[in-house]
Amino acid sequence: MEQLFNDGNGFLRLLPDLITHLYVPTPLADSVLSYIDNQLQVLNDEFSSTKAQLQTIKEDLTSLQSSGTIPNPQQTTRIDEDRSLTLSLVFGDIFTDAMEILSNRENIHFYTAHQPTHLDNEEFGNPQSMVVVYETKGPKLNSSLSKHARIELISKVIELEITDLLGELGLKFSSSRLLDTPVAPQITEEKKDAVEKLKANPKAQTTRFYVDLPNWYCSCDKLQSCYTKDWLSQSQPKFTYQQTTETHEVFQGINFDSLDPPAICPHILAALIIRVNPNANLCKQVSLANFSSIID
């Protein structure tokens, strides 16, 4: 963080282009195939039956895709790997933590004047930009689970997740083959239950932060600690950026004068990413990417 500061906030000039184009359109079938490949890589031999099932689905789906016979060949979004890598290099843990926060869209609440809230929106300037960010830290797995129970639950989650994804394509895996029969919608709830059982009491470790985008403010210690007396007493270069479509979208309505140059934390970054990517398929993208950490 300190190093980035000394860099005259060049990192913030990179931000608009990187986050505006962070999610790119992709066929859903490609995302499902990536999901399968990801699981095949991270699952060990204790999941041999799940792996065999995924391998069959992969072969069937690849064949349907190349013959153009997927019932609902819809589009979704995926993370642009080059931009994601650059963001990881430039922002380090700040980006990783922001993506962790974004793994559940429910972690970010934007408040508008029309939404009922216990917070006094007037206090935060533009009410469109009042954001509450929930961050969960700590061990990911419920340590009281036996190894057997853990394997069963993970297999269940994968089965439900793939059923869910295939359902969106108008497909169902049954009797060792793919059929064009959509699944019933209760799968999502069932998956949520199984994932909750795997997790280590997430509510107890969840912290709430307030982000005020117009004033580039977050209530977290990470951001506050950047503005030490030493820092504020130094003459810092003013943060300026070139006006482009991307910078307009990302920095619209933000006043950088109050604490210039601005620092950044995972909560502000997460709020900005979802602000400019409101339709990104955040949950699916990240829950899949994080599966290896669930298995440990």
Ligand SMILES: [Zn+2]
């Ligand atoms: Zn913060």
